[in-house]
Amino acid sequence: MSPQASAPRPASVRRILTQVAASVALAFTVVAASGILMFQQIAKQEAVHRVAEVTDVLAESLVQPALTDAMANDPAAATAGLDSVMRNQILTTQVVRVKLWNPQGLVLYSDERRLIGQRFALDADARDALTAPRTQAGITDLDRPENGLESAPGKLLEVYRPVWTPNGQPLLFEAYFRYDLVSQRSDELWRGFSGVMLSTLAAVLVLLAPLLWLFYRRARSAQLQREQLMRRALDASTEERRRIAATLHDGVVQQLAGAAFLVGSEVERANTQGEQARAERLAEAAASVRDGVAGMRSLLVDIYPPSLTVGGLAAALADLVRTQSGSAARIHLEVDPAAEAALDAEQQQAVFRVAQECLRNAVRHAGAGNIWIELSQQPKDVRLEVADDGRGLEPERVEQAAAGGHLGLRLITDVAVAAGARLSVASSSTGTRFRLEVPR
Incomplete structure (x- = not known):
C-alpha cells in the first residue's frame, strides 16, 4: 500500500x-x-x-x-x-x-x-x-x-x-x-597534514563534547517531561473515563433498567385488564428502553473497558469488537496469547487505545466490508495491525498521521510515542493498514 x-x-x-x-x-x-x-x-x-x-x-x-x-x-x-x-x-x-x-x-x-x-x-x-x-x-x-x-x-x-x-x-x-615525484610529494604533504587534521578534529570534539552532552541532557529532559505529561494525561483520561462509566452505570443505566422493569410490569397489567392496544404500546416502549440500556452498556465498554483491567487485553479487544457488531463491516479478531503476555499493563492500555481509534475510524469513514485486527509477537516487538478493505485515506490525511495534524490520528500518535512504540500507516484505494510496533 x-x-x-x-x-x-x-x-x-x-x-x-x-x-x-x-x-x-x-x-x-x-x-x-x-x-x-x-x-x-x-x-x-x-x-x-x-x-x-x-x-x-x-x-x-x-x-x-x-x-x-x-x-x-x-x-x-x-x-x-x-x-x-x-x-x-x-x-x-x-x-x-x-x-x-x-x-x-x-x-x-x-x-x-x-x-x-x-x-x-x-x-x-x-x-x-x-x-x-x-x-x-x-x-x-x-x-x-x-x-x-x-x-x-x-x-x-x-x-x-x-x-x-x-x-x-x-x-x-x-x-x-x-611522475613519481608528484606522488611522493603528495604523500609527504598528506602525512604532514593528516597529523594536524586529526589533532584538530580531536580538539574540536573535546571542545564540543560538553555542548553535545548539554544538548543531549536537555533533549532527554524535554522528552522525559513530555512522556511524563503524556502519561499523566492518559492516566487522567483513563480515570475520567472510569468515573464517567461508573456514574453512568450506577445512575442512568440503573434508572433505565428500572424503567424497563416498571414498563414491563405495566405491560402485564394491561394484558390482564384486556387493554391490548395499551399493552402493545407499552411493550414497544419497554423494548426501546431495553435497547437504550444495551446501547448504553456498549458505550460504557467503549468509554472504559473493565475487561482490560480484569480479563486482559484479549478480552477487552473482544468486547471492543462486540460493540461494533452492528456495523456493516465484518470484523476479524486474532490475538496471540504470547503477544498479550509480553506487554505490561501500560502497554496493553496503549495497544487497546490505538486499536479502538483505528477500528472506530475504519467503521465510520472507510466504508469497509472487512476489518482485520491482529495482535502478534515478533522477534523484537509486539505488533498490532488494524487493516480494512475500504476506500483508503487521502494522501494529506496520511501525512497528518505522521505530523499529528488530525485529532484522532494525533491522539493515537501521542499514545504510541508515550509507550515508546512506533506507529505507521499505509493507505491506498484498496484499504488502510495501521501498524503499531511495541518493543518487548
Missing part, C-alpha cells in the same frame, strides 16, 4: 550517539577528501617547479658547455658530443628521457636513437620556450608523434629549456622526469 507515513520515534542515547559519530565521520571524510585533492594539486605545482629548476641546472652546467656550433644542424655531431654527457650524467633515476632540438623541429639528439635525425612539428610550449626564452614545464602522456618510439609508461613531467651554441644559435633541450 502507498503512501506511507510513520510517527516520530522517541530519541535515545544510541540514536544521538550514532548521529554524532556519523557527523564526525562525514566531517572527517569531507576534510580528508578535500585535503587529498588540494595536496595533489599542490604536489603537482611543486613537482613541476622542482623539475624546472633541476632542468635549468642540468642545461646550464652540463648541456650548454658541451655544445658546439657544428651541432646546430648536424645530428651526428650532436650525438658524438653529447651522448656520453647525457647517458652518464643526466639520465638518472629521475630523468628518463632527453632530446635536443633545433628551431626547425629536427631532433639533433635523443636517448632513443631511432628518433635522431627525424623532424617533427614543435608544439606550442616548445615554440614559446624558444620565442620568449624561458623554462616551460608540465605534465604529458607521451601522446605526440615524436613519442611514438618511446617506451616510458604513464604520465611524465616534461620540461623545455632553451640552450645556446657558442655563436648564439638557440637550441631546445627537452627532459622527461618520472
Whole structure:
C-alpha cells in the first residue's frame, strides 16, 4: 500500500550517539577528501617547479658547455658530443628521457636513437620556450608523434629549456622526469597534514563534547517531561473515563433498567385488564428502553473497558469488537496469547487505545466490508495491525498521521510515542493498514 507515513520515534542515547559519530565521520571524510585533492594539486605545482629548476641546472652546467656550433644542424655531431654527457650524467633515476632540438623541429639528439635525425612539428610550449626564452614545464602522456618510439609508461613531467651554441644559435633541450615525484610529494604533504587534521578534529570534539552532552541532557529532559505529561494525561483520561462509566452505570443505566422493569410490569397489567392496544404500546416502549440500556452498556465498554483491567487485553479487544457488531463491516479478531503476555499493563492500555481509534475510524469513514485486527509477537516487538478493505485515506490525511495534524490520528500518535512504540500507516484505494510496533 502507498503512501506511507510513520510517527516520530522517541530519541535515545544510541540514536544521538550514532548521529554524532556519523557527523564526525562525514566531517572527517569531507576534510580528508578535500585535503587529498588540494595536496595533489599542490604536489603537482611543486613537482613541476622542482623539475624546472633541476632542468635549468642540468642545461646550464652540463648541456650548454658541451655544445658546439657544428651541432646546430648536424645530428651526428650532436650525438658524438653529447651522448656520453647525457647517458652518464643526466639520465638518472629521475630523468628518463632527453632530446635536443633545433628551431626547425629536427631532433639533433635523443636517448632513443631511432628518433635522431627525424623532424617533427614543435608544439606550442616548445615554440614559446624558444620565442620568449624561458623554462616551460608540465605534465604529458607521451601522446605526440615524436613519442611514438618511446617506451616510458604513464604520465611524465616534461620540461623545455632553451640552450645556446657558442655563436648564439638557440637550441631546445627537452627532459622527461618520472611522475613519481608528484606522488611522493603528495604523500609527504598528506602525512604532514593528516597529523594536524586529526589533532584538530580531536580538539574540536573535546571542545564540543560538553555542548553535545548539554544538548543531549536537555533533549532527554524535554522528552522525559513530555512522556511524563503524556502519561499523566492518559492516566487522567483513563480515570475520567472510569468515573464517567461508573456514574453512568450506577445512575442512568440503573434508572433505565428500572424503567424497563416498571414498563414491563405495566405491560402485564394491561394484558390482564384486556387493554391490548395499551399493552402493545407499552411493550414497544419497554423494548426501546431495553435497547437504550444495551446501547448504553456498549458505550460504557467503549468509554472504559473493565475487561482490560480484569480479563486482559484479549478480552477487552473482544468486547471492543462486540460493540461494533452492528456495523456493516465484518470484523476479524486474532490475538496471540504470547503477544498479550509480553506487554505490561501500560502497554496493553496503549495497544487497546490505538486499536479502538483505528477500528472506530475504519467503521465510520472507510466504508469497509472487512476489518482485520491482529495482535502478534515478533522477534523484537509486539505488533498490532488494524487493516480494512475500504476506500483508503487521502494522501494529506496520511501525512497528518505522521505530523499529528488530525485529532484522532494525533491522539493515537501521542499514545504510541508515550509507550515508546512506533506507529505507521499505509493507505491506498484498496484499504488502510495501521501498524503499531511495541518493543518487548
